[in-house]
Amino acid sequence: MAAEAIAGAFAPGDAAANAAGLRRDAARERLALFGLCSPAIVVVLIVLVIPAGWLFYVSFIGAGGAFSLENYARMIEQKSYARIFRTTFEVSLATTAICILIGYPFAYFLSQLPRRAANLCLITVLLPFWTSLLVRTYAWLVLLQKQGLVNSWAIELGLWDEPLKFVHNLSGTLIGMVHIMLPFLVLPALSSMKAIERDYMRAAASMGAGPVRAFWTVFFPLSLPGLFAGALMVFVLCLGFYVTPAVLGGGKVILVSMRIASNIELFVNWGAASALGVVLMVLTLATLWLAARFIRLERLTGAH
């Protein structure tokens, strides 16, 4: 391919042939690259596109086995569905916000530490990450319930008199979800912070910016893409979270995933649960699309 392109370039006087050759070459290269990708494309098709399409199809099958919109109509008629979606988005947003508040400073701290110390501290994030999600969730239940370790120690020490209600409610759900989601925010944020040249901060300092100003005008904007990627990942993962809210929410914080599970139990047709899955997927894609616009906007304003 390359030889042909070079030969084309040396053909005297024929610029048109040259351009055509280059085009041909580019097309061939694209095809070759596409060929290399094809196994991956086939896999994505089989494990993602076909099942999602099937889900979409099934959601239009009613209890009678024929085409029907009843699964979607039900979601509009019953107020509980709208409330569940609202709760899901609120809980996901709150989890993401808390993850940012805890995760960003932590990632910043790690990025400023010497390499060895940073790796050591990173273990505190990674170790729970490698532990089973179910185990961690139940551990929170054991720690935080009325007769749990936290309450009994605090009462023993006289910090408070009556056991505080940490679990079986929204706060329990948030504590558990933040703990499980934190690595998904810290890791991308940290990698983007590590990529920021320290010289930039020195340059800012040499031009008279104090540490705070240097941070906000130089470091923070440069770390945003990583933070944003992490936050987006946390948010999207939260939207479909099942185990932790089911165990720590006390049956009062009902998210879409839980309703999908109960609809599978309750209704004869898969459509009742599939339709919920489709709506959740559409809302998630819409969120991603909005986020993508927001990022582009961010880059534009950052460029000036």
Next chain:
Amino acid sequence: MKHHLLAGVAAAALAATPLVAAAQSVTIASWGGSYQEAQSKALFEPASAATGVTVKQETYGGMADVRLQVQTGAVTFDIVASGSGSAARAGAEGLLEELDYGVIDVSSFYPTAYSKFCVGGDVFSTVYAWNTDTFGENGPQSWADFWDVEKFPGSRSYRGSVAGALEPALMADGVPIDKVYETLSSKEGIERAINKIRELKPHIEVFWTSGAQHAQLMKDGEVDMITGWNGRFDNAKKDGAKVAYSFNQALLDYDCFAIPKGAPNKDVAMQFLAEISKPEYQANLPKYITYGPTNKAAYGLGTIDETVARALPSHPDNAAMQLPISLEWYAEWETIASEMYQEMLTE
């Protein structure tokens, strides 16, 4: 080729031992926890020893798992333990094999404890239970007491789904026990029950979703009063939980065994069900969990002593104060009632 190999092995087994049954096996799926342990010790293991059928046990998540297996044509369960109501629905949906009562002898069963698709395995009650540290041995004596947060101040826990949740609410609201299902057979009646739960909701700390969970809540002393299945509370008590319950106004229900449509070892499963439905096995179940036999003949064997018998949901004295669950009501109203219940839960 695999089949040839298997046939070869089977032939070799046949040649080696006259026990044909040794090659037979069934896979049984149940609910896990202290319940399945009791079933295993009283029914599955002894029946396996007696018949030579190898039993493989699994836990499962209910009829949705069976539906998935049947619809994809990959049925691995031969027998599933189920609630009576969900078995009735699954049977109507075509997910279960019809049981052959020529093989399974139900002549001495309670007449309500078996159906076309499901043969009763034990009788249980949905009761109110309380923390004896908070209320002593004489806790609430009726559903009205369960609702009375002034007489019995403390946190409550209630079921997170509609099954067995509406009947108590109506009784608390003053509906006589024999009029409960009549009242519930309209949207207004269901709404009345749900309104009663709305009233109690500020005091309901946890809406539980499984038997293991409601037993654990009492073991941990997380709530002061709860609804749930009597056997689980007795076993929690054995483990040191401070819990007591009453059969007054409880809901009398039964668990049963069914065979999924297209089960790989259907005939063996039918025979195995016939075996575990015999009174001598059923009489052993109360040793491990306080659920009563569905086969009345089990009481006549002398295996169940009088004190144990008196503590069982199906003992005549206990059964007399309870409301038997109406499968017909669940078949007709459960889906509608469940949607209304979800409204209340998400408010």
